[in-house]
Structure formats: C-alpha cells, structure tokens
Amino acid sequence: MKLEKPLVAAGLMFSLTVGAVFAASHADNPFAAGIKARQAQMQIQSFNLGILGAMAKGESEYDAEAAVLAATNLMHAVSIHQPQAWAPGSDNSAVEGTRALPAIWQNFPDVGAKSAELKAAAEEMKAVAGTGAEAVGAAMGRLGGACSACHKAYRAPAN
Amino acid sequence: MKLEKPLVAAGLMFSLTVGAVFAASHADNPFAAGIKARQAQMQIQSFNLGILGAMAKGESEYDAEAAVLAATNLMHAVSIHQPQAWAPGSDNSAVEGTRALPAIWQNFPDVGAKSAELKAAAEEMKAVAGTGAEAVGAAMGRLGGACSACHKAYRAPAN
Numbered sequence: 001m002k003l004e005k006p007l008v009a010a011g012l013m014f015s016l017t018v019g020a021v022f023a024a025s026h027a028d029n030p031f032a033a034g035i036k037a038r039q040a041q042m043q044i045q046s047f048n049l050g051i052l053g054a055m056a057k058g059e060s061e062y063d064a065e066a067a068v069l070a071a072t073n074l075m076h077a078v079s080i081h082q083p084q085a086w087a088p089g090s091d092n093s094a095v096e097g098t099r100a101l102p103a104i105w106q107n108f109p110d111v112g113a114k115s116a117e118l119k120a121a122a123e124e125m126k127a128v129a130g131t132g133a134e135a136v137g138a139a140m141g142r143l144g145g146a147c148s149a150c151h152k153a154y155r156a157p158a159n
Numbered sequence: 160m161k162l163e164k165p166l167v168a169a170g171l172m173f174s175l176t177v178g179a180v181f182a183a184s185h186a187d188n189p190f191a192a193g194i195k196a197r198q199a200q201m202q203i204q205s206f207n208l209g210i211l212g213a214m215a216k217g218e219s220e221y222d223a224e225a226a227v228l229a230a231t232n233l234m235h236a237v238s239i240h241q242p243q244a245w246a247p248g249s250d251n252s253a254v255e256g257t258r259a260l261p262a263i264w265q266n267f268p269d270v271g272a273k274s275a276e277l278k279a280a281a282e283e284m285k286a287v288a289g290t291g292a293e294a295v296g297a298a299m300g301r302l303g304g305a306c307s308a309c310h311k312a313y314r315a316p317a318n
Contacts, residue, residue, distance in 0.1 A: 037206035040199035044239060047196035051243060069240060076235040080203060081228060084210060 031090035035098050038085040044077040049143065052125065056137035064130045071122070071129035078115075078122045092156050099156040111154065118146040190249035194257050197244040203236040208302065211284065215296035223289045230281070230288035233302075237274075237281045251315050258315040270313065277305040 051070040054060040089095075091102040104111055121142040128135040188194075210229040213219040248254075250261040263270055280301040287294040
C-alpha cells in the first residue's frame, strides 16, 4: 500500500501531460502516436543537419559552438531507438500519414545496417564539427549518403 | 581546391535530403522549421513517457528492457538543446501553430531551471526503469511534475 499514492499521482500526472495526446490520436489510427514519434525523430535530425549544412555551404557563418551543439543533438536523435513506433502494419499501404514502405518490415537486417551507418556518420560529424566548415562539409557528405540510402530504399516519394 | 568537391557533394546531398523541407516551410513562416523541431522534441518525450506511464498504471505489462529503452530515449530527448528552434518572436502572440507563450523569452533563468529539473527527473527514471513498475511509477511522479510546471507557466491552453 505504500506505493499506491505515488502510482495514483503518476497516473494523474501522466493523464494531464500525455494522456490527451494518445487518446486523440488513437481514436483515428492506432499507429498515429508511433508515426508521429518516428517522424519527430527524423524532424530533429533534419533540423540539426540543416544548421550544419548551411554552415558547410556558407549560407550561414561557421560557428564552432553551434556546430558542435547541432552535431550533439544529431547524435542524440540518431541514438533514439523506438521499436514501438514501428509497429508491423504501420506502413503506407495500410495507413494514412506515412511514407514508410512495407519493405522496412521485410528487411530488418538491412534497415539495421543502414541505421548503423547513419549513427557512424553522425559520430564522425560530432568528432569534427568544432574544427571548421570544410570538415563539416566533408562529414555532411557521408551523412547525406546515409539519409539518401535509407530513404531511397524504404520511403515512398512525396506526392 | 581539394575541399571543393566534398563541399559540392555535401551541398547536393543536403539539398536532396533536407533542403526541400526548409524551403517549403520558410515560404510561409520563418519560424516554421524551428517550431516543428521543438515540437518534435516534445513528441519524443511524450511517446516514451507514454510507454513508461502505461507500465506504471498497469495498462501494459511491465517489461524491463522496454522500460529501460524508453527511459534512455527520454534521456536523449531531454538532452537535445536547440536554441535555434526557440528564436525570439516565435511565440504564440506572433505566429500560428505554437502554444509557446512570450513569457518564455522573458524568463530564461527560470526556463533553464525547469529544464534542468526535467533532465534530473529523466536521469532518475533511467536509473530505476529496469527495477519494476512501482519504481517507474514513482519516477513518473517527478517527471509529470516537471512537465506540468513548465507547461503551466509557459504554454497556452489548447483551444
């Protein structure tokens, strides 16, 4: 009984903070919360790659601190592993609002290998981000390749 | 000249992978990409808190491995620091699509303190997530409190 109060409090807090989000999305599509979570991960990757890419292209001034911060954020984002966001059946042939191809679920070893390459490329970026725009540009090449390889194989084209 | 080719390649890869996202959103609202990136961070926090909260409430069976994974994801998400996603002027009095109150930009020390408390609560969750549903429930109380404290002060109510 000692644990009942914290559990009730936790349940209440949870309801207040995230329960509404889940309830709303689950009414329409059982995969909606997962699809949002996996797209959110891509969004954070895209935003921080955008900061680094702009520096590499000279569209924004190189800033070592901001570059290291963006590379660190990227590293956190690629380290997030949310299998529950990739439930079988949550592909673009079955549900709305996703470009994830069914091939993902038929090629887990390859998806894992491509994900490992993305992580390795992000690690390389983090290692060199503080050393100048040229190094950022070189690391961006490998990162862009990792993004493209997975999108080409496993993401439907935008309409 | 040695560095030109990787930079051009990086520029091309960058354009292919994230350039389109930025171009599309920037046409409507200069803060759109940043707002999406900060909301993406909240989304990942919400999704992983949802997994932990369901176990704490007994709505899903406690699974030590899944709990540790969710807590690790949460730790990555709260460690992401994207100041460029919180540009001055990107509040709900000035732009659409955000509930971020102008008070955020007037209270940076307090926002930082609340953010540090969220990170400490996530660290506590990560430390105990593998030890049982009761411990997850107790840690969820502190996490829910950290979420609520910041939302109450700095987020407009949903309409």
